[in-house]
Amino acid sequence: MLLDYMTWPEDLDRTDYALLGLHGRKANKYAFFPFVRQMSFLHTAWVLPSAPLYSPEAREVRWWFENNAQDAEEIRRSREAIGELIDVQLRQGIAAENIFLIGFSQGAVMCIDTAFRYPTRLGGVISLSGYIVHPQQLLEERHSANNNIPIFLAHGLRDRILSIEVGRENNRILNEMGYNVEYREYDTAHRISSEETRDIRAFLHRHMYGLHPDDPRKRDEHVVAF
Secondary structure (H helix, E strand, C coil), X not given: CCCCEEEECCCCCCCCEEEEEECCCCECCCCCHHHHCCCCECCEEEEEECCCEEECCEEEEEECXXXXXXXXXXXXXXXXXXXXXXXXXXXXXXXXXXXXXXXXXXXXXXXXXXXXCCCCCCCEEEEXXXXXXXXXXXXXXXXXXXXXXXXXXXXXXXXXXXXXXXXXXXXXXHHHCCCCEEEEEECCCCCCCHHHHHHHHHHHHHXXXXXXXXXXXXXXXXXXXX
């Protein structure tokens, strides 16, 4: 099942990187667009899918799985659909290590759930204001290809949907699994703050190009000023 998705911008002369943005519960592929417009990377496509589950009364309101049930089969189907979208990028000639998964809330859940099982090394994971679903199952099913994947994990101190304790527990679980996590907390609610956006941009810059954002080398054709 190929997800309904949009790619932005549509008129790239060449695409070296793909950033998959996974929205939260009761949203759709357009939810990430305000965030996407703040990112500054050349030769980079944002791939923004809508989750597969929806109410017949409101097809534009999507979710990856039912929050309360956290049904493993439902999550598996969404995970496989995201994996198919990654495969599309590979067939279009983008290297696996140049593909990053970025998700908010329920989308953050799916980023980790998908990337850790994916059989080819990906570029990185950015998990924002989410949680880790079925951690023991994830530990058993994860693929060694992504044991060293870069991870940016962030949570809001004033989050009333998923408390800061959830974020700290995420960090603890991932560290116990042996992953190298860049964990940040922000003075915000269940949202992405401006400070958080700057740190995400810097994380991507380092792991896409291997350069600190303040690096003076301007000859790298991918780099644009923040």
